[in-house]
Amino acid sequence: QQATVAFGGLKQDTSLPVEVQADTLAVNQADGTAVFTGNVLVGQGDMRLTAGSVRVEYGANGTAIERLHATGGVTLASATDAAEAREAIYTIASGKVEMQGDVLLTQGKSAISGQKLVIDLKAGTGVMEGRVSTVFVPGGN
């Protein structure tokens, strides 16, 4: 089943510059694909995404970055909320972050877990899918 989640903390402007830090970046000389590896940190506004490795996927025209494909254990954190999953795909233009694989979302004292979480950064909302179970403390936050 599905649970729609308010993601106040994660609402942000997706036209802010994206900064990616990592231990290494390898660029394939033939087709130009770029892969960051080694505690990768992606930052945009006050959103932080850390992952084992992030692959940069370009758009059709080959100049703009269309998607960041993060794998190897991803955590997405903002001022108040944090989400963890095995991998995540961040489509910069649409501001959608799709997290998959044992997703755990914590907001203050309450926590929701499921298989897939789609966050819309622009609207600040998220939809959790797949065996959603939630723990919240009444009157907690």
Place this chain on the structure above:
Amino acid sequence: MDGHSRLVGWLKVALPLLALAILSTLFLVARTIDPEAAIPYAEVDIAERIREPRMTDPAYAGVTKDGATLTLTADEARPEAEGDGSAVKVHAQLATPDGARTALTAGTARVMSRDSKLLLEGGVLVATSTGYELRTDTLTLGLDRSGAESAGPVEGFGPPGQIRAGAMQIRQAPESPGTYVLVFNNRVTLIYQPH
């Protein structure tokens, strides 16, 4: 014989003598031509060339073991001991078998033939066919095995955006030989401005 034919008779003698005189003065009074002055090299140039043998506009081309061609041109090159050499204002191009091209420009270059390395110094500009343009201080290129490695930090930009890293390498990807990767390591930072 009337006056006219006497005149012609005298002219037949006087005119050739006059021609002979003009011809001889042509060589006597002409400026002496000094063949030495024709050469454009100044005296000091020749002395310097003898003391330090060097080549102007040298060109070097080589193919590494893995089939990458490296061509290098410079303004001036000087041979040094045991086969080494140094060059000034260097342009090099590395064409790897996967079709990628990397153009390098450097202030100076030193060929170290013992360990077959080419050391580019004095500020190196690297432009790759995948659209990366980078600056670093020194870069060491392999002459036998294609690859390049920067000694210090590198910065520049590429298709994803502005890049800064602690070091940079161009080498064959270990997991898939034949494909070449441009690697930034020692903590790389990329800034991408969505537009």
